[in-house]
Amino acid sequence: MTNKIKIKIDGKEIITDQGKTIVEAAHENGIFIPTLCNFAGALPKGCCRMCTIKINNRFMTSCTTPAAHGMEVENNTNEINDFRKGIIELLFVSGNHFCPSCEKSGNCELQALAYRYQMMVPRFPYDFPMKSVDGSSPYIIKDQNRCILCKRCIKTIKDDLGRHYFAFKERGHKLEVLLDEKMGKEISSALAKKAMENCPVGSIIFKEVGFEVPIGQRKYDHKPIGSEIEN
Amino acid sequence: MEKKIIATTSLAGCFGCHMSVLDIDERILELIELVEFNKSPVDDIKTFTKPVDIGIIEGGCCNSENVEVLRSFRKNCKILISLGECAIMGGLPALRNGIPIEECLNEAYINGPTVGLNTQHILPNDDELPMLLDKVYPCHEIVKIDYYLPGCPPSAELIWDALVALITGSKLDLPYEVIKFD
Structure with a gap:
């Protein structure tokens, strides 16, 4: 059985499994943290810094940092959003x-x-x-x-x-x-x-096929990235 | 309310952004109630005849004439708007950036497959012609730009909403779909 832990993201308490990264925990709980180099199924690298968050007043990459019990994470703040x-x-x-x-x-x-x-x-x-x-x-x-x-x-x-x-x-x-x-x-x-x-x-x-999906039907034409995660 | 004065120009652009202004369709009748055009290809006024409130720039700067026009816009306009990708980041003309200027000219006038008539291999060098810059510059790297409206071209909705907000001083609340880079 996996251990459940509690962390707080922007004051909202979420429950996750021990060993998960902060990005995984956040996305499972409907909180969007933007990522670029991170890819599901591949080892995280933490090189693009898009998923930067703040823990204990320090900038960290949430794709490489495992969630720990009692952690308080800053995510959607003006400072971090401007950084991103x-x-x-x-x-x-x-x-x-x-x-x-x-x-x-x-x-x-x-x-x-x-x-x-x-x-x-x-x-x-x-x-x-x-x-x-x-x-x-x-x-x-x-x-x-x-x-x-x-x-x-x-x-x-x-x-x-x-x-x-x-x-x-x-x-x-x-x-x-x-x-x-x-x-x-x-x-x-x-x-x-x-x-x-x-x-x-x-x-x-x-090659060979180009511009298959017309403008207006593409992935991000109507809804912003992350809206599929947020609840 | 006194009418605001607008000036527009197309530097290293394709006039697509100006076309997009016309895409506001019948709202152009409302627009002319709100504004008066000064120097602009829309009314073909060639020089500034009075101080302008809003200058709209299409296209980046690829030659000395573009820089001169842009600087005269900055001098004569209270507010400058970069309209479209070319004004904001150089756009299609900026594809030549990184390639030495001599190589570009040689390809265009001497070595290219469609230059058969230029048998004497002449590069354009008349004094009347503006000098090409070393690369295509976004407008804000030449003068201060106050607002940016992205898109290729920016949609008529974006142009209309932004202009109305600017003219009437109302709050601009842009829906997600309106800001696009393509």
């Missing part, structure tokens, strides 16, 4: 996120978070980095302009032997997620589709 908005803005200026030409627009988690936090313009200057696009795979376009280095594709897209299709290359500001040249040529169309779905932005695009 700042992260979204940084992601927008550090890549080339041109929504009108992106196939993922309307289904993109980064864009949806920008809508939710009402980003009208980033407070930082645009970087306009020069990035490459790899279309060598028969089923996938890997566009580095839109990659936010969340590692979700690396963690979730593997072949039967457990080999990864995607991997990090270089470090620091040169860091990129690459699709393995040889494996990319052999990837199945189903797995390529899954890769596009698992990518939070439009960095992995499935």
Whole structure:
């Protein structure tokens, strides 16, 4: 039997199982904490900092912090929301996120978070980095302009032997997620589709079919991200 | 109530945002009760003839003329609005950012597959032509911008709601569906 524990998020008491992370506990109890790099079924990494919360006046990532009995968490406060908005803005200026030409627009988690936090313009200057696009795979376009280095594709897209299709290359500001040249040529169309779905932005695009869902019927056209969790 | 004066311009844009202004349909009759247009492609007034309350900018800055026009808007308008993705982040023209300007010109006028008539390989260099900037700049990186209306183009609802709120001084409460980047 698992031990039940109590934690408080923004003053609201919730009950959860010991060993769950704060993000899991919150989402199960209808409280939305935004995430980007976190992906259900994969180990949390805590690299995007979107799920930042405050415990004991310290900023923590809620996807990597296990819930502990009696914990008091600050989540939906002006300070934290502005911090999260700042992260979204940084992601927008550090890549080339041109929504009108992106196939993922309307289904993109980064864009949806920008809508939710009402980003009208980033407070930082645009970087306009020069990035490459790899279309060598028969089923996938890997566009580095839109990659936010969340590692979700690396963690979730593997072949039967457990080999990864995607991997990090270089470090620091040169860091990129690459699709393995040889494996990319052999990837199945189903797995390529899954890769596009698992990518939070439009960095992995499935070839041959484009703009399948019309404007007005896309995931985030009418309801903000997180509204499916909140009660 | 005295009519507010509005000026608009399209810098490095496609006029799509101006088209979206026209998408307010019959409300344009209400709009002309509230505002008077000054320098704008809508009425074809070329220069500012009086102080303007609200300046609406479409498009980013890709050449020296854009910068000059934008600065004259800042000088003559009390409030400036960046309308649409190009004004806010450079938009489609900003796809050239990161590529050296010489490479862009060579591709467009010398090496491109459709430049057959330019047999002498001339790059446009007339004094009358504005100089291209090293990259396409969002408007707020050139002058101070007061408000931003995103979208490609921003929906007529967003433009209408924002303008009415600004003119009448009423509270702006935007529904979720109205703010979109595409």
